[in-house]
Amino acid sequence: MGKKIFPCFTISLCFIVTLSLLMSKYPVSHGQSLDYNFYARSCPNLLNIVRYGVMLAVRNDTRMAASLLRLHFHDCIVDGCEASVLLDDTDDFKGEKNTVANGDSLRGYEVIDDIKAAIERVCPATVSCADIVALAAREAVLAVRGIFWPVPLGRRDGTTASQEAVNKQIPSPFEPLEKIIEKFTNKGLDFKDVVVLSGAHTLGYSRCLLVKGRLYNFRGSGKPDPALDSSLRSNLQSMCPDAGSSDNNLAPFDRTPYTFDNVYYTSVRNNAGLLQSDHALMGDPRTAALVNRYSTNPSLYPSDFIASMGKLGNVGVLTGQDGEIRQKCGSVN
Numbered sequence: 001m002g003k004k005i006f007p008c009f010t011i012s013l014c015f016i017v018t019l020s021l022l023m024s025k026y027p028v029s030h031g032q033s034l035d036y037n038f039y040a041r042s043c044p045n046l047l048n049i050v051r052y053g054v055m056l057a058v059r060n061d062t063r064m065a066a067s068l069l070r071l072h073f074h075d076c077i078v079d080g081c082e083a084s085v086l087l088d089d090t091d092d093f094k095g096e097k098n099t100v101a102n103g104d105s106l107r108g109y110e111v112i113d114d115i116k117a118a119i120e121r122v123c124p125a126t127v128s129c130a131d132i133v134a135l136a137a138r139e140a141v142l143a144v145r146g147i148f149w150p151v152p153l154g155r156r157d158g159t160t161a162s163q164e165a166v167n168k169q170i171p172s173p174f175e176p177l178e179k180i181i182e183k184f185t186n187k188g189l190d191f192k193d194v195v196v197l198s199g200a201h202t203l204g205y206s207r208c209l210l211v212k213g214r215l216y217n218f219r220g221s222g223k224p225d226p227a228l229d230s231s232l233r234s235n236l237q238s239m240c241p242d243a244g245s246s247d248n249n250l251a252p253f254d255r256t257p258y259t260f261d262n263v264y265y266t267s268v269r270n271n272a273g274l275l276q277s278d279h280a281l282m283g284d285p286r287t288a289a290l291v292n293r294y295s296t297n298p299s300l301y302p303s304d305f306i307a308s309m310g311k312l313g314n315v316g317v318l319t320g321q322d323g324e325i326r327q328k329c330g331s332v333n
């Protein structure tokens with residue numbers, strides 16, 4: 001029923017989009033740019049190692065594709081794409097892992113650690129964890145036959161992390177859309193990126209914790225969210241029972257959680273977005289117009305997704321002499 005796979009598989013279309021992006025390097029701070037050939041000499045097998053590690057992880061657990069994409073987003077949106085999200089708490093700082101947004105829900109750390117270990121064996125002290133996270137997200141989406149986007153490289157790893165920064169910078173599904181847009185704008189992204197990157201919810205599941213308010217007690221009313229499609233609501237109520245501890249049960253973001261398609265947008269348009277923040281996209285005429293556009297005309301999505309992923313991957317990157325190349329992704333050197 002209206003399920004459309006994005007048509008980036010016409011090789012020629014992918015090729016043209018890719019080529020035009022390859023022509024323009026993304027400008028970053030300190031006049032240094034990320035570079036598609038950054039490791040061409042120093043670690044020529046990098047891409048194969050990442051691709052293989054992601055392929056194994058996704059083959060073992062398809063949901064890992066969504067998890068690796070989310071990991072990249074949560075890395076970049078808090079201060080920048082500098083792998084701070086991977087740092088364990090230390091005596092000096094409480095990091096990003098054990099926060100409301102990430103604790104008990106962010107996944108894929110061990111996939112990145114395994115890939116990093118494999119890379120260290122062949123190119124020691126060369127490839128940043130931040131670049132591995134960025135590449136792994138792309139390879140994860142490819143592993144479920146989604147959209148390819150080019151990933152320029154040369155990010156360096158941050159040397160600190162902050163719990164507080166997560167709480168301030170990560171958008172929450174319970175926030176009003178204006179607040180979410182503001183958090184994106186603070187990173188040089190805009191309302192269009194909010195809609196386009198929300199499309200990542202075409203993959204994966206949410207914990208029931210984030211959904212139960214809409215099912216049983218919307219904004220303290222004691223009733224479900226009247227805006228939620230009633231047949232979806234009954235389905236969700238059986239996946240996420242009110243009684244007992246169903247908070248960590250999982251509910252799919254759309255009917256096809258393992259397929260990178262436009263069902264997310266048709267769902268949102270039909271009052272069947274899972275989270276309040278998904279539904280909120282229909283509450284502003286600018287974002288609603290984009291949801292309508294991608295749901296009715298999916299061929300317009302891939303180039304916008306490629307552009308937004310390019311912007312996301314460039315947020316707050318460290319280059320040149322800034323930061324470091326971590327030996328282990330979970331701790332600074």
Ligand SMILES: *[C@@H]1O[C@H](CO)[C@@H](O)[C@H](O)[C@H]1NC(C)=O
Nearest residue numbers: 056057059060061063064110
């Ligand atoms: C495979 O996936 C399961 C479920 O997520 C996980 O518990 C397990 O560690 C994974 N095994 C490997 C080898 O990655």
